[in-house]
Amino acid sequence: MIEIKNLHVSIGERKILDGLNLTVKDGEVAAIMGPNGTGKSTLSYVISGRDGYDVTEGEVLLDGENILGLEPHERAAKGVFLAFQYPVEIPGVATMTFLKAAVNAQRRSRGEEELQTPDFMKLIREASTKLGINMDMLKRALNVGFSGGEKKRMDILQMSLLQPKFGILDETDSGLDIDALRIVSEGVNALRSPNRSFLVITHYQRLLDYIKPDTVHVMAKGKIQKTGGPELALELEKSGYRDYVGEAA
Amino acid sequence: MTVQAIDKKSEAETAFAGAFEAMKGKGASSLRQASWEFFTRKGLPTRRVEAWHYTDLRASLRTVAPLGAPGAITLPPTTLGRVRLVVADGAFRPELSDVAALPAGVELSSLADVLAKEDGAVLTALGLPENAGADAVVALNAALMQDGVVLRIAPATDVAKTIEILLLSTGGEALSSFTRSLVIVGDGAKAKIVETSLALAPSGAQENHVLAFAIGAGAEVEHIADIGPQSESAIRLFSLLITAQAKAAFKSLGFVEGGGLVRRQIFARLAGEEASVSLDGISLLGGKDHADTTLVVEHAAPHCKSRERFRNVLDGQSTGVFQGKVVVRPGAQKTDGSMQSRALLLSENATMNNKPELEIFADDVVCGHGATCGRLDADQLFYLVARGLPKHEAEALLIEGFAGEIVEALGEEAARDAYFERIRSWLGKRGGAK
Numbered sequence: 081m082i083e084i085k086n087l088h089v090s091i092g093e094r095k096i097l098d099g100l101n102l103t104v105k106d107g108e109v110a111a112i113m114g115p116n117g118t119g120k121s122t123l124s125y126v127i128s129g130r131d132g133y134d135v136t137e138g139e140v141l142l143d144g145e146n147i148l149g150l151e152p153h154e155r156a157a158k159g160v161f162l163a164f165q166y167p168v169e170i171p172g173v174a175t176m177t178f179l180k181a182a183v184n185a186q187r188r189s190r191g192e193e194e195l196q197t198p199d200f201m202k203l204i205r206e207a208s209t210k211l212g213i214n215m216d217m218l219k220r221a222l223n224v225g226f227s228g229g230e231k232k233r234m235d236i237l238q239m240s241l242l243q244p245k246f247g248i249l250d251e252t253d254s255g256l257d258i259d260a261l262r263i264v265s266e267g268v269n270a271l272r273s274p275n276r277s278f279l280v281i282t283h284y285q286r287l288l289d290y291i292k293p294d295t296v297h298v299m300a301k302g303k304i305q306k307t308g309g310p311e312l313a314l315e316l317e318k319s320g321y322r323d324y325v326g327e328a329a
Numbered sequence: 330m331t332v333q334a335i336d337k338k339s340e341a342e343t344a345f346a347g348a349f350e351a352m353k354g355k356g357a358s359s360l361r362q363a364s365w366e367f368f369t370r371k372g373l374p375t376r377r378v379e380a381w382h383y384t385d386l387r388a389s390l391r392t393v394a395p396l397g398a399p400g401a402i403t404l405p406p407t408t409l410g411r412v413r414l415v416v417a418d419g420a421f422r423p424e425l426s427d428v429a430a431l432p433a434g435v436e437l438s439s440l441a442d443v444l445a446k447e448d449g450a451v452l453t454a455l456g457l458p459e460n461a462g463a464d465a466v467v468a469l470n471a472a473l474m475q476d477g478v479v480l481r482i483a484p485a486t487d488v489a490k491t492i493e494i495l496l497l498s499t500g501g502e503a504l505s506s507f508t509r510s511l512v513i514v515g516d517g518a519k520a521k522i523v524e525t526s527l528a529l530a531p532s533g534a535q536e537n538h539v540l541a542f543a544i545g546a547g548a549e550v551e552h553i554a555d556i557g558p559q560s561e562s563a564i565r566l567f568s569l570l571i572t573a574q575a576k577a578a579f580k581s582l583g584f585v586e587g588g589g590l591v592r593r594q595i596f597a598r599l600a601g602e603e604a605s606v607s608l609d610g611i612s613l614l615g616g617k618d619h620a621d622t623t624l625v626v627e628h629a630a631p632h633c634k635s636r637e638r639f640r641n642v643l644d645g646q647s648t649g650v651f652q653g654k655v656v657v658r659p660g661a662q663k664t665d666g667s668m669q670s671r672a673l674l675l676s677e678n679a680t681m682n683n684k685p686e687l688e689i690f691a692d693d694v695v696c697g698h699g700a701t702c703g704r705l706d707a708d709q710l711f712y713l714v715a716r717g718l719p720k721h722e723a724e725a726l727l728i729e730g731f732a733g734e735i736v737e738a739l740g741e742e743a744a745r746d747a748y749f750e751r752i753r754s755w756l757g758k759r760g761g762a763k
Binding site for chain 1: 706707708709711712713714715716717718719720722723726727729730731732733734737
């Protein structure tokens with residue numbers, strides 16, 4: 081379970097998050113919808129531990145433990161996973177090398193034994209097949225020259241290998257055509273489980289047709305403005321965000 | 330206006346005169362004499378010499394270490410199945426070399442023997458490509474050359490085994506050495522030549538090495554210059570001279586792992602149509618390392634291709650230099666040239682000097698160059714740490730990727746693995762970023 085309590089975050093002088101409260105229970109898929117520039121990506125970066133954000137107040141509890149003091153890799157090892165809006169390209173680093181390094185770094189961090197190559201290969205072959213990822217692609221440099229859809233699938237592959245406790249999908253639908261969106265969503269849906277929760281950040285209702293949320297939160301002006309069920313997303317699709325930002329959106 | 334040559338000799342320049350007297354009578358007397366006169370006119374290069382602007386050799390080389398004498402050596406085992414020819418402290422050591430393992434079609438002589446015989450053909454081949462003729466360090470080498478190896482590869486021979494010229498510094502006492510080696514590759518032959526600079530023990534060695542390739546029509550050469558660690562007080566100068574005839578292909582990787590002052594200078598001449606050179610380089614620098622790669626690629630014939638890709642990784646207070654000049658001579662139409670130098674600065678106190686240049690005297694050519702210098706990318710770093718890699722591991726992976734892209738181009742898988750291992754080991758010694 082993730083509990084965000086009274087979170088205040090600034091970048092320099094600019095306040096981005098203004099007392100945000102949010103709880104996502106185990107097994108729950110929560111969606112956050114909101115207009116541009118409202119702090120949705122900031123929230124995902126602050127949870128996963130990126131530099132450059134000043135947390136002036138509040139806490140982020142993962143199963144009761146405040147993770148804000150932890151390094152990003154420690155948070156990852158505890159089960160925080162961020163699927164990026166735009167996964168970065170890393171020339172010269174073979175995807176396979178990176179995947180093995182990530183899986184084993186997390187295992188080490190948790191005091192587990194590292195996976196040896198044959199076991200790792202078995203794991204990766206299974207996970208790749210499910211996502212329709214060709215093994216040849218894993219020999220290439222990470223995300224370099226991949227299409228938007230391939231990059232997102234690669235992120236979902238990482239999620240399925242790393243088996244996080246809490247997955248954040250930051251605008252996963254950006255840059256995806258409808259087929260890619262379906263494949264990525266199926267990948268996420270296959271990972272839904274009673275002890276794993278998700279936070280799905282999106283502008284559009286469209287993604288939520290594929291990844292059906294249990295709860296929907298409307299975020300504007302740095303905090304959650306309204307919480308409801310899946311019907312809230314449909315309502316937003318009709319009315320827009322104007323009720324929440326105080327002007328026509 | 331008349332510009333006076335440096336008339337006041339430095340202590341080092343005076344000391345070289347003594348070495349020259351000692352080398353007189355060891356063959357190639359007219360080449361030595363002419364080279365010595367050229368050197369004395371020029372003197373040791375300073376910042377005022379454009380090609381040496383970032384490496385002031387005259388200021389760095391204040392006193393001259395003595396020449397060595399052959400002694401007992403315990404060699405490390407050979408690696409990667411290479412046939413090894415040992416040149417230790419300036420002397421070729423056949424008794425330590427795998428002479429018997431040299432493949433058929435490869436003829437070996439020591440440079441000292443060849444010079445003593447005043448073999449006109451070899452002396453001509455030892456003469457320099459036009460561009461290197463103006464370099465004082467290459468001239469000093471020709472005046473003082475002690476020994477080296479001369480390899481003649483018969484036309485159409487496919488030499489499967491890699492031949493390694495091991496330039497060994499025994500260490501302890503700082504010594505000077507001047508070696509010159511020559512590889513004459515017959516038409517249509519294929520060869521893989523590695524030159525390795527290895528210090529058995531660190532010392533303030535002063536080394537001046539020349540390796541010249543005369544590559545016949547349609548021949549293919551793969552080359553690696555492997556410059557291993559040395560003491561901070563060492564000065565090592567490597568000149569690589571290449572002449573490629575029609576349809577010849579020369580492919581090279583320079584792997585420099587710090588070690589005091591290292592200067593690599595490459596003079597490549599594409600002399601026949603459709604010849605190609607591909608020059609790659611990686612420098613891994615830390616501490617007070619200073620590594621300079623300065624190259625001139627001369628397109629003297631039409632339809633030739635040149636590629637240069639250099640990567641510097643700079644930590645500590647190290648300094649990297651890349652100066653690359655591509656010259657396209659009149660009539661060298663349809664030249665295809667591309668040069669790229671990229672540097673990764675890991676420390677606030679590291680410096681990179683990048684200077685790519687094009688000199689084009691033909692009108693139908695495609696030539697480009699690019700140079701970048703930057704730090705580790707914050708987005709890439711965050712991506713990796715967010716996946717669970719501790720910061721120092723994430724940095725290491727990115728640095729390995731940066732340098733590794735060059736290693737990937739090596740044809741031989743075992744060599745690729747070995748150089749990746751060298752990069753990892755360098756990164757392991759470096760620890761976390763400061």
